[in-house]
Structures are given as structure tokens and as C-alpha cells.
Amino acid sequence: MGGTVDKIEFKNIEFHEKIGEGGFGTVKLVSLKKPYKGYKEAAAKSVLFELGEREVKVMCQLQHPNIVTLLGICQTGAADLILMEYAPNGSLHDYLKDPSRPLPYELQKKWAKESAVAIQYLHGQNFLHRDIKPQNCLLFIDNLLKLCDFGLAREIVESQTTSSQKGTYRYMAPEIHVGNERGRAIYSKPADIWAYGMLLLEICTRKPPFPDLEWHRVVFEVGNGAKPSIPEGCSRDLTDIMQQCWKKDPRQRPPIASIVKALSDYVSCTTEIYPKHQATRLVPKCIACCPNGDLVMSNWEKLYLLDGTGKCKIPLRPTEKDFFRSICVSPLGYIFTVCDFSPFVHVFTVEGDYLNCFNTLAPNEGSKTDFNLACLTGDREGNVLVGSTCQERGAITIHTCPDGRLVNKIRYSVGSSASMVVNSKNQILIHSRPYGFVHSKVVAIDYLGKEVFSFTPKIDEDTRGVDRKIWPCGIACDDEDNIYVAMKISGKAETGHIHAYSPTGAFLQCIAKGLYHPYDLSMAPDGSLLVANGKSILIYSLK
Numbered sequence: 001m002g003g004t005v006d007k008i009e010f011k012n013i014e015f016h017e018k019i020g021e022g023g024f025g026t027v028k029l030v031s032l033k034k035p036y037k038g039y040k041e042a043a044a045k046s047v048l049f050e051l052g053e054r055e056v057k058v059m060c061q062l063q064h065p066n067i068v069t070l071l072g073i074c075q076t077g078a079a080d081l082i083l084m085e086y087a088p089n090g091s092l093h094d095y096l097k098d099p100s101r102p103l104p105y106e107l108q109k110k111w112a113k114e115s116a117v118a119i120q121y122l123h124g125q126n127f128l129h130r131d132i133k134p135q136n137c138l139l140f141i142d143n144l145l146k147l148c149d150f151g152l153a154r155e156i157v158e159s160q161t162t163s164s165q166k167g168t169y170r171y172m173a174p175e176i177h178v179g180n181e182r183g184r185a186i187y188s189k190p191a192d193i194w195a196y197g198m199l200l201l202e203i204c205t206r207k208p209p210f211p212d213l214e215w216h217r218v219v220f221e222v223g224n225g226a227k228p229s230i231p232e233g234c235s236r237d238l239t240d241i242m243q244q245c246w247k248k249d250p251r252q253r254p255p256i257a258s259i260v261k262a263l264s265d266y267v268s269c270t271t272e273i274y275p276k277h278q279a280t281r282l283v284p285k286c287i288a289c290c291p292n293g294d295l296v297m298s299n300w301e302k303l304y305l306l307d308g309t310g311k312c313k314i315p316l317r318p319t320e321k322d323f324f325r326s327i328c329v330s331p332l333g334y335i336f337t338v339c340d341f342s343p344f345v346h347v348f349t350v351e352g353d354y355l356n357c358f359n360t361l362a363p364n365e366g367s368k369t370d371f372n373l374a375c376l377t378g379d380r381e382g383n384v385l386v387g388s389t390c391q392e393r394g395a396i397t398i399h400t401c402p403d404g405r406l407v408n409k410i411r412y413s414v415g416s417s418a419s420m421v422v423n424s425k426n427q428i429l430i431h432s433r434p435y436g437f438v439h440s441k442v443v444a445i446d447y448l449g450k451e452v453f454s455f456t457p458k459i460d461e462d463t464r465g466v467d468r469k470i471w472p473c474g475i476a477c478d479d480e481d482n483i484y485v486a487m488k489i490s491g492k493a494e495t496g497h498i499h500a501y502s503p504t505g506a507f508l509q510c511i512a513k514g515l516y517h518p519y520d521l522s523m524a525p526d527g528s529l530l531v532a533n534g535k536s537i538l539i540y541s542l543k
Contacts, residue, residue, distance in 0.1 A: 005056055005059075005060045005070065005072060005073055006036075006071070006072035006073075007072060007073060007074070007075075008032075008036060008071065008072040008073065008074045008081075008083055009074070010074050010076055010081075011033075012032055012033050012034050012036070013030050013031075013032065013033070013044065013074060013081070013083075014030060014031040014032075014033060015028055015029075015030050015044070016028060016029040016030060016031065017029055019043065019090075020043070020091070026045070026046050027043050027044065027045045027046075028043070028044050028046070029041065029042075029043060029044075029086060030042050030043070030044045030083070036071060036072070037071065039071060039085060039086075041086045042071055042083045042084060042085065042086050043083070043084045043085070043086045043087065044074075044081045044082070044083050045081065045082040045083075045084065046080070046081055047080055047082060047151070053080070054151065055082060055149075055150050055151045055153070056070065056073055056080075056082060058127060058150040058153045058154075058155075059082070059084075059150050061125060061127075062121075062122070062125060062127075062150075064117075064118065064121045065144075065146075066114050066115070066117050066118035066121065066144075066145060066146050066147060067118055067121060067122070067146060067147055067148075068084050068085060068087070068138060068146045068147065068148040069084065069085045070082070070083075070084055071083040071084060071085065084148065085140075087138035087139055087140050087146070087148075088140065088141065089138075089139035089140060089141075089143065090138070090139060091134065091135055091136075091137060091138055091139065092111065092134040092135075092137035092138070092139060092145065092203070093133070093134035093135040093137075095139060096134055096202060096203070096206045097206065099206070103206065104272050104536075105235055105514065105515075106269035106272060106538070107143065108203050108204055108235070108238065109235075109237075109238070109263065110143070110145075111137070111143075111145050111203050112200055112203060112238055112241070112263055113260065113263040113264065114144065114145040114146075115132075115137060115145055115147065115196065115199060116196065116256060116259050116260045116263060117260055118145075118146065118147035119132065119147070119192060119196060119256045120256045120257055120259075120260050122147070122153070122192075123189055123192070123256055126155055127150075127153050127154065127155055128153060128154055128155075128187055128188070128189065128191070128192055129147065129150065129152070129153050129192055129195075130152040130153060130154065130187060130191070130192070131149065131151075131152045131153075131168060131171075131195075132147075132171060132192055132195035132196055132198075132199055133168050133170075133171050133195065133198070133199060133202075134199060134202050134203075135149075136148050136149040137199070154187070169215045169218050169219055170198065170208050170209045170210055170215070170218055171194075171195040171198045171199070171209065172191070172194075172195070172219075172222065173190065173191040173194035173195065173222075173250065174194075174222050174223055174225070174248055175188075175190075175191065175250055176191055177219045177222050177223035178223045186250075188250060189255070189256070190250030190251070190253040191250070192256075193245050193253045193254065193255075193256060193259075194245055194246060194250075194253065196245055196256070196259070197241070197242045197243075197244075197245025197246050198228070198245075200238055200241060200242050200245070201228055201230065201234075201242055203238075204230075204231075204233075204234040204235070204238055204239075205231055205233075205234065209228045210222075210226075210228055225248055227246045228246075230242060230243075235514035236495060236513065236514040237262070237263075237513055237514040238514070241254075241259055241262065241263075244259075245259075267509075267511045267512065267540050267541070267542065269512065269538045269539065269540050270528070270539055270540065270541045271538070271539040272536050272537070272538055272539075273306075273309065273310035273536060273537040273538075273539065283299045283534055283535070284297050284299065284519070284520075284532040284533065284534065284535075284536065284537050285298060285299055285300050285519040285520060285532055285534065286298040286300065286324055286325075286326060286327045286519065286520050286532065287327065287519075287520045287521075287522050287530055287531075287532040287537060288327040288328050288329045288335070288522050289329065289522045289523065289524045289525065289530055290329050290333065290335070290350045291329070291331065291333055291350070291525060292333075292350060292525075293307075293308045293524065293525055293526075294306065294307055294308065294313065294350065295307070295308070295310070295530070295537070296316070296327050296329060296335050297327075297532065297537070298324040298327060298337070300323050300324050300325075301323060301324070302315060302324075303315065303316040303324055303327075303337060304316065305335075305350075305352045310537060313352065314352040316335070316337075316348055316352055316354070323339055323340040323341075324337050324338070324339055325338050325339060325340055325373060325374060325375070326338050326373075326374065326375045326376050326419070327376075327520075328376050328377045328378050328384065329350070329378065330378035330382055330383075330384060330401050330402075331378060331380060331382055332382045332401055332402075333349070333350045334347055334348070334349065334350070334355070334384075334401055334402045335347070335348040335349070335350060336348075336376055336378070336384050338373040338374075338375075338376055338386060339373075340372075340373075341372075342373070343359055343360050343361050343373065344357045344358065344359055344360070345357060345358055345360060345373075345376065345384065345386060345399070345404060347402045347404070355402055356402070356403070356404075357404075358399065358403065358404025358405075359404070360373065360386050360388075360397050360399070360404075360406075362397075362406060362409060372388055372389045373386055373387070373388055374387050374388065374389040374414055374416075374417070374418045374432075375387045375414060375418045375419045375420045375430075376420065377419075377420040377421050377422055377428075378401070378422070379398075379422040379426060380422070380424065380426070382400075382401045383398050383399060383400060383401060383407065384398070384399050384401055384404075385397070385398050385399075385420060385422065385428065386398075386399065387412075387414035387418055387420050387430065388413070388414065389413060389414055389415060389416060389418060389432075394411070394412060394413025394414065395409050395410060395411055395412065395413070396409070396410040396412050396414065396420075396428065396449075397409050397410075398410070398447075408447065410428075410445070410447065410448070410449045411449055412430075412445060412449045414430050414432050415430070415432030415433055415434045415435065415441075416432060416433045416434075416435070417432060417433060417440075417471055417472050417473075418430055418431065418432035418472065419431050419432070419472060419473075419474050419475045419520070419521075420475065421475050421476055421477050422477075423444075423477045423481045423483075423503065424477075424479070424481055425481065426446070426447060427444045427445070427446060427452055428444065428445050428446070428447070429442060429443075429444050429475055429477065429483060430442070430443050430444075430445070430475075431472040431474065431475035431485050432472050433469070433470070433471060433472055438469050438470065439456050439457070439458060439469075439470040440456070440457060440470050440471060440472035440485070440487055441454060441455075441456050441457075441472075442454060442455050442456075442457065442475065442483065442485060442501075442505065444505075453504055453505050454505065455501065455505035455506075457470075457485050457487055457497075457499050457501075458470070459487055459489065459495065459497050459513070468489045468490055468491060469489070469490045470487050470488070470489060470490075471487065471488050471489075471490050472485070472486070472487060473486035473487055473488050473496065473517070473518045473519055473520065473521075474486040474518060474519065474520040474521035474522075474531075474532075475521060476521040476522060476523045476529060477523065478523055478527060478529075478542065479527065480503070481503035482500060482501065482502060482503060482508065483500070483501040483502070483503065483505070484498060484499070484500050484501075484511065484521055484523075484529055485498070485499050485501070485521075486498050486518035486519075486520070486521050486531065487499070487518075488515075488517055488518065495513075495514070496512075496513070496514070496515030496516060496517055496518040496533070497510065497512070497513045497515070497518075498510070498511035498512045498513070498515070498518060498521070498529070498531065498540070499511065500542075511529070511540060511542075512531075512538075512540065515531070515533050515538075516533050516534045516535050517533065517534040518531050518532070518533050518534075519532045519533070519534060520532040524539070527542060528540060528541050528542060529542055
């Protein structure tokens with residue numbers, strides 16, 4: 001065997017069931033009678049001498065969290081055993097072919113990034129994998145993905161050709177199918193990138209590329225420029241990467257480093273909560289977090305108090321028929337809601353008890369006063385602020401908590417689809433789409449109504465070549481006054497973005513994009529960001 005690799009004695013190995021089989025040998029689960037480097041079990045791959053020597057020569061040079069670890073080899077006389085760390089969750093292929101196993105967008109994005117990071121490391125070590133596919137991706141604890149099977153891996157040279165095609169036909173790049181002028185298959189980093197794009201497609205759809213074609217037809221079609229179709233349900237960001245990976249000219253495919261960077265622009269969602277009442281089509285649209293970690297959520301027509309796991313504790317019903325426009329929870333622990341076509345704010349305790357309601361109209365405003373309450377929020381003094389979108393009567397009224405006594409009125413119309421939050425400097429941040437504007441806008445004002453600063457969030461990559469409006473979908477602040485906003489292109493699915501900005505409005509990063517529809521944002525007591533995403537509640541850890 002070439003390279004530096006540990007030898008494991010055959011008498012220390014106890015064989016169990018077969019867990020895999022490929023073109024280069026079978027893989028069995030084995031127990032190590034004496035733990036080896038902390039491992040009590042391993043995956044033992046039986047291969048012929050020459051093939052085993054090639055694979056071990058590559059693996060003994062690789063050490064990365066997303067690359068399967070080589071433990072050692074055992075020479076039995078008939079064949080070589082390559083012992084690797086055992087993947088308790090099986091292969092990515094096994095996971096994807098089981099329709100009962102969940103496949104949320106955030107898990108797709110996690111595997112997309114982990115596989116890309118593995119390929120980036122491999123290319124950085126001057127190796128090509130040449131057989132990237134779900135069968136060669138293993139899943140460990142917490143669904144950590146690691147790349148495996150380096151039987152076809154080769155060191156990168158300036159011009160890499162071979163007289164025969166190596167790999168799996170459905171994942172091969174067109175230059176491998178067609179070859180050069182002498183009919184030799186061409187292998188390069190871009191060929192791995194093409195296969196990575198096919199891997200992404202299968203992660204998103206659970207189906208292999210060209211599922212309805214025989215292998216010889218795949219070779220013909222891809223060699224003549226065919227590409228797989230991408231279903232509409234695939235997220236926009238992963239779709240964009242796939243399309244870049246499938247450029248016919250290898251020189252136009254992105255390097256793996258740029259793919260990793262694109263995927264690293266988004267903060268991973270740590271939790272996805274599905275409400276208990278999802279079966280009744282309860283769609284999370286307004287959300288607020290209580291000081292004790294409970295959630296208040298509405299689907300606009302009904303209001304619920306949930307625990308931190310999304311389980312319904314109690315429905316909240318001020319009246320039988322209301323359309324809840326906005327929710328907030330004050331630092332004192334009171335829940336406030338406003339409804340369409342009503343000047344009243346309803347007040348609940350955090351235990352879910354209905355307390356009272358109060359009128360937002362001033363004493364000099366009659367019952368026929370035009371109003372349209374759009375949003376509300378609480379400040380650090382415990383007051384509740386209520387914003388109205390009416391251009392004539394547009395105002396932000398400030399009320400004591402919980403009785404609702406009017407203490408101030410700021411002449412400011414908050415605009416369409418508005419949301420508000422107050423930072424630690426008592427600046428009121430309003431995210432809305434001002435009348436006549438195409439994009440949403442964030443404006444910070446003081447308690448006198450004077451503008452302090454403003455900025456316009458944009459979703460540039462999703463608005464090129466389209467005449468669509470960018471709608472505001474929520475705003476939140478953390479303890480350091482960093483600003484988080486949600487936006488969506490009107491009429492387009494999977495274009496919801498979450499951006500982070502500095503306390504003065506400078507762009508920091510894109511937290512997420514390609515979301516279904518981020519209707520509302522809220523900060524949790526632990527500093528994580530909650531997103532009411534229409535289909536579920538997403539929780540992003542920002543620390």
C-alpha cells in the first residue's frame with residue numbers, strides 16, 4: 001500500500017451485516033474488539049489489491065470534517081479491507097429514496113453546503129473525485145454529510161484524459177460523454193462541478209437526473225447539450241447554482257470556492273416549527289415572542305398561544321370574527337393585537353387571558369374618523385405604539401400598558417404593509433412601502449416624528465429584468481440594535497429574503513433567501529430570529 005496508513009489486525013475485527021455494495025467491492029459493518037482511536041465500530045470495504053491501494057493512497061492524505069475518515073487497512077490475503085468510520089444514518093441516497101423522511105429547505109441547503117465544502121477541500125488537495133453522487137455521501141449524527149468512496153479519485157494534472165469513461169453516467173459532464181478529438185474522456189474540476197449540480201438536483205427533488213431515460217440515452221442526450229429540468233418547487237438559490245454548474249462549456253462553470261461562498265451567505269436555520277394545527281391549514285402569518293419563550297401566532301383569522309416547540313397551548317379569541325393585522329408583546333408581558341377595520345387594540349395576558357381593549361382614537365376624533373391600523377410594537381418603557389396607514393389621519397399613537405391611555409401622537413403615516421420596532425435609542429423603525437415606491441423602505445424616526453436615517457433594502461438578483469414590487473414583510477432588532485428585515489417580490493414564489501443591517505442602516509449580510517413567504521419577524525429572548533414563513537415558523541441562531 002502507498003502512503004502512510006495504520007494496519008489493523010484481522011483478529012481484532014468482528015464482521016456483521018452488509019451495509020453497502022459498489023463497483024469496487026462490498027462494505028460491511030464491523031466491530032473492533034479493541035477500540036481503535038476511540039472507534040468501536042467501522043465500515044469495512046473489501047477491495048482487490050490494486051484498487052484498494054489507489055483508494056487508500058488518496059484517503060490517507062485527506063482529513064476534513066466533511067470527508068469520511070480512514071481508520072486503517074487490514075490485509076487478509078484474498079483482498080484488502082479498508083476500514084473507515086461508520087455512518088449510522090446511512091447514505092444520502094437511502095435518505096432521499098424514503099419519502100417518509102422530511103426534506104425541508106434548510107436541510108437541503110445544509111447538505112448542499114457540506115458537500116460543496118468537501119469538494120472544495122478535495123480540489124484544494126489537488127484531487128478530483130470523479131464520482132460525485134448521493135450514494136457516495138454518508139450521513140452521520142445530526143445529519144452531518146461526509147463525502148466517501150475515493151476509488152475513482154485521481155490527482156489533478158494539467159491535462160487529464162482517459163481512454164474510458166469513469167464514474168456514473170447520469171452524473172457525468174458532457175465532455176466526458178463526448179471526449180476530445182481523439183475520443184478520450186476529459187476529466188477536470190469543472191466535471192466535478194457538473195456532477196455536484198446533479199447532486200443538488202437530487203437533494204431538492206429526491207429523483208436522480210434524467211429518471212425516465214436509459215443510461216445509453218442519457219449519454220446521447222447530455223453529449224448533445226441536454227440538461228435536466230428543474231421543478232418549480234426547487235428553491236431559487238439552489239436552482240441558480242444548478243444552472244451555473246450545467247454550463248456546457250466547462251470554463252463557464254463556477255469554481256467550487258464561489259459556490260461555497262454563495263451558500264455561506266446565509267445563516268443556517270436551526271429549527272423549523274410546524275404548528276400542531278397544521279392539518280387545519282393554519283398558516284403562520286403574524287408572530288411575536290413572549291418573555292417566557294412562548295409564541296403568539298395568527299393566521300390572520302385566528303390567534304393562538306404556542307409553546308416554544310410550536311404546540312398550541314390555548315386559542316385566543318377576543319371576538320369570533322376578526323382579521324388580525326399585527327401582534328406584539330410588551331416587555332411587561334402583555335399581548336396586543338390590532339384587527340382590520342377597527343380602531344381598537346385587544347389586550348391579553350401571557351397566560352392567554354383576555355384582559356381588555358382600548359380605543360386608539362384621540363378624544364377629538366369621532367367614530368367616523370378614517371383609520372386603518374397596520375402595525376404595533378412595544379418600547380422599553382412598556383408603552384405600546386400603534387401605526388395607521390391612512391394618509392389623512394396617518395399617525396403613530398403611543399399608549400400606556402395595559403390600560404391603553406393615550407400619552408402621545410406622532411403625525412406620521414406608516415405606509416403600506418408596514419411593520420414597526422423600537423430600538424434601545426427610542427428610535428421607531430418603520431418598514432413599509434411608501435406610496436408611489438416600488439421597493440420597500442426602512443425609516444427611523446424619533447418620538448417627535450423627525451427622520452433620523454433611512455435605507456432601501458433590495459433583492460437585486462431576483463429583480464433583474466422583472467417589473468415587480470418589493471413588499472415589506474417584517475422588521476426586528478436585536479440587543480445591539482442591528483436591524484433585520486424580510487422582503488418578498490410580489491407574485492413570485494420562493495423569493496422571500498431576510499437581510500441584516502447595522503444600527504444605522506449599512507448592509508451586513510443576507511440571512512436567508514428563497515423562502516416561501518416570510519410574513520413576519522420577531523426576536524426571541526435568547527437572541528435568535530423567528531420567521532413566520534407561511535408554511536412554518538423558522539428559527540435562525542444569530543450568535
